[in-house]
Amino acid sequence: MGRLFLLNLEGKIYCCKHCKTHLAVCEDVVSKSFQCRHGKAYLFNKVVNVCPGEKEDRMMMTGLHTVADIYCIKCGSYLGWKYEVAYEKSQKYKEGKSVLERFKVSGPEGSNNNWVAHEAGASDPEDD
Template sequence: MGRLFLVNLEGKVYSCKHCKTHLAVGDDIVSKSFHCKHGKAYLFSKVSNVTLGVKEDRLMMTGLHTVADIFCVKCGSIVGWTYETAHEKAQKYKEGKSVLERFKLSGPDGSNYWVSHETHIARGEQEEV
C-alpha cells in the first residue's frame, strides 16, 4: 500500500472512533440536523483523511442525490458519504460537502456518540439514508 500520510487538524477535531484519525474540525460544520440509520450526522464543508467509494444515485428523504461513501484512510471504516450531485435545485448547497455519521466519530472532547437500540428502531424509517 505504501506510506500513509495523514493530515493532523487543529481546533475542535472530530476523529474516527476506531483509530482516532482526524477527519474534520468543528468550524467546518454546516449543519447538525442530518440523520442516518445510526442517528445523528453532521454536514461538513470539508473533511480530511478519507477515501471515496464508488459514486451512486441514492433516493434520500430530500430527493435524488449522486453520492459516494467515504472511508477513513487509516482503518478503512465507513464514516459517512459525500454529495457529488444534488438533482433538485433546493438541495444544490450540499454538492461538494460531506456527511459524517456521529456514531462513527469521537467528538472534540473525546466523547463517542452512542445510540440506543430503541432510538434506532423508532427513527429507522425517518432517516436520510
C-alpha cells in the same frame, strides 16, 4: 501499499472513533440536523483523511443525489458519504460537502471524548 500520509488538524476536531485519525474541524460543520439509519449525522464543508467509494445515485429523504460513501484512510471504517450531485435546486448547497455519521466519530458531543484539541506544536504518542 505505499506510505500513508495523514493530515493533522489543529483546534477542536472530529476523529475516527476507531483509530483517532483526524477528520474535520468544528468550524467546518454546516449542519447538525442530518439523520441517517443509525441516528444523527453532521454535514461538513471539508473532511480530510478519507477515501471515497464508488459514486451511486441514491434516493434520500430530500430527493435523488449522486453520492459516494467515505471511509477512514487509516483503518478503512465507513464514516458517511459525500454529496457529488444534487438534482433538486433546493439541495444544490450540499454538492461537494460530506456527512459524517455521529456514532462513527469522536468529537464535541462524544461521551468520553468531549473535544479532541490539538494545538500547534503538540505531538501525539506514536503507539496509539
